[in-house]
Amino acid sequence: MNAGNLPFVVAIAGVSGGGKTTIAKHLNERLHNSKTLFFDDYDFDGPNDIIHWVDKGANYDEWNLAPLIIDIMGLLSEPLDFIVLDFPFAYKHSQTSKLIDLTVFIDTPLDIAMARRVIRDFKSSSNESILIEMENYISQGRRGYLEMLKTIKPNSDIVVDGTLSVSKIGDKIYEVISNR
Template sequence: MNYTIEFVDKISHAEEERMTKDLVAYESAHEIDVNYKTFSLVLKDDNGIVFAVLNAFTAFAEIYVDDIWVDTAHRGKGFGKKLLQELERHFQGKGFNNINLVTSVFQAPGFYEKCGFQAEFVRVNKKNPKLTKTFFVKFFNDEVQTQGILKRDKHTDRINSKKSHPLIIGISGISGAGKSTLVKKLAETLQSTTIFWDDYDEISKGPQNYVEWFYSSKDYNDWIYPELVDTLHQLKKGETIVCPATRRNLTPTKYILLDAPLGYCHQATGKYIDFLICLDTPLDIALARRLIRDHQDNPNPQKMIQELEKYLSKSRPLFILSPEEKTSDLLVDGSLSLQEQEKQVLNALSLFEEKISDKNE
């Protein structure tokens, strides 16, 4: 076979998809999840100006720190250490093995040692000693390592052998209803793949101003999420894919848990939902959760007051579920404890599965 080798700035989207699909298939055959996701931690001042950044990514069971930057005016005040501490706190207890980072002699190897990182080895650059690199690691003390391993449940092999289709379980509700929390809790219990609507925001289109949308068209199909639709379609067929938004492996487990804020109202994604749970959460609880979620890391009283004023004057009706929005297979009181919510959902799913079995017999 004749061939050529070329240097290119970037391969095409089609080539990347083909390569990724093949790599995922190889990893899946070894029950390995690449678990790749890039992210950043940022520090902001009272005016919302970012003055420190940590860029990193997850891969398999590890976290890799790419860059740490602190604005010159704020260096020497411990902000770099705060970013590393928050990184460790965030991933502690989530089944990861370690955090990796690499630094050169001219940078800050001593700083990372003070932050508790261990030097695994040094790659000496004899021609330019300033570029000698130290490879640091910090291990988590988690008893169980769950990341990097394909999540399989006891039903997976049975489903695959029968070529059954996964059941997509949607969870809808207003912002602050507790959708993501319930999805994560159920995923842990059921060992299920999860999909979060918000992960697709940056690669999708939707109304920029929710209040204006509410008082004008209020057409749920204004949210155009083709990548999410394709994700649901592929999983429904029983295919393992790479999430186009997060680059995580998504496997067709028995149940696929979908954070679906618009529920059945969004036709493009709603048609893939087999069973919809609507969290009917009191407005005061949802509001309190949103304020805590959005302001706990960078509390700004003035911004909170502005948000509350907007809520009282304009946006409150946006959070009142209409009868159409409450249309679901199970309505759950969002003020209940997470344990009670999970209990109700598991009982309902058991009954739902019995009905499916009766129909198939």
């Protein structure tokens, strides 16, 4: 247990399908006395049109992350050693950045991330739905992924190769945490 100290907060960032949730779960299992919060478990108020938001400069503070912040603050008062966040914004949101001790960007090639996302999100979908999603990605959605590579990746403390196995990614992150 973390005797009298605040829990160490690790944020796992990356593109959709990049492995954030898988790595966050892996770290939570590996780290002693930890809890994990997942971005996708929340329904945040944010931009209605993500591509328009990206095109006008992607101001991450336009997202109202109050529910997540409240949950982080609650966990900070618990006798934990670690809090792991599945959180795509790294340090780019001014309110959450103050609560994070380390950000990790899982650098997964976009083709692999998209393939994972289709496998995950379109298991029961028709071929037509998948094709529409692919057309949307090519015509617009890819800009959102590129925004993450342009701003979130360089804003992270460490970048880990997303093509590595889950255990190797976990080893690299664990090594950094252990040295802090």
